Structures are given as C-alpha cells and as structure tokens.
Amino acid sequence: QVQLVESGGGSVQAGGSLRLSCAASGYTDSSSCMGWFRQRPEKTREGVAAIKTAASNTAYTYYSNSVEDRFTISQDNAKNTLYLQMNNLKPEDTAMYYCAAAPRYVCAFASWSLAARFTSWGQGTQVTVSS
Numbered sequence: 001q002v003q004l005v006e007s008g009g010g011s012v013q014a015g016g017s018l019r020l021s022c023a024a025s026g027y028t029d030s031s032s033c034m035g036w037f038r039q040r041p042e043k044t045r046e047g048v049a050a051i052k053t054a055a056s057n058t059a060y061t062y063y064s065n066s067v068e069d070r071f072t073i074s075q076d077n078a079k080n081t082l083y084l085q086m087n088n089l090k091p092e093d094t095a096m097y098y099c100a101a102a103p104r105y106v107c108a109f110a111s112w113s114l115a116a117r118f119t120s121w122g123q124g125t126q127v128t129v130s131s
Helices: none
Strands: 002-007 010-013 018-026 033-039 046-053 059-063 071-076 081-086 095-102 125-130
Touching: 002 095, 018 033, 018 095, 018 125, 033 071, 033 081, 046 071, 046 081, 059 071, 081 095
Parallel strands: 010 125
Antiparallel strands: 002 018, 018 081, 033 046, 033 095, 046 059, 071 081, 095 125
C-alpha cells in the first residue's frame, strides 16, 4: 500500500498560480498511474489530470477539458513526488485536491478520470481562488 501526502494548496486570486505536490511513500512503483482529482462542495470527485511513465521514460498525460492548457501534471520518480502546476486559476477551480495512485493500466483515455479505479488516496489539500 502506498501512502500519499499532498501539499501546496492555498488561497490565490483569479489569474494566479499554485503548484501542488504529492509525496509517495511505502510501496511505490514508478510505472503506476498517478492522478489528481478535485472535489467541490456538493459535487462528485472529478479527475483533473493523470500521468504514467513508460519504460522508455516517455510520460503519457491526460487532462480534463476544463484544465487543459492551464494545468500541467508531472512526476519526479527519483523523489517519488507528483506535481500539479496550476496557472491562470479561476474561481471555479476552488476545491479540495487529492492525489491518487492506480495500477498502470488505469491510465488510458477511457478510464483515467474514474475515481473508483484508483486504490490509494491522499487526504487532500484545499485550493481557494477568489475573484
């Protein structure tokens, strides 16, 4: 079982930037599917972005339409850390953000955003964007 701890959340004004980090410990596998999800009040948890790294070190990334071109997911396997760079933040990005891990096959076009496929979760970090 992998343990995940998010950090980097906070309060910013619209148009600002934040970088979230997720430190993984315990059993970690650099070939896993790693994802960021968010949950707004009274909303279901939604997939924001996901990443998997192939044996060739090629990273495959997936984004929701609402954040593509503004958010960037990356990972540093040497540090067992996942990142989410968030630029041009909007008030509708306000949410609790979670990182999650899943078997590598989950990172595919049809399944990366399905929260039920992810088996390990962090406790979340709050992001608040004011207008």
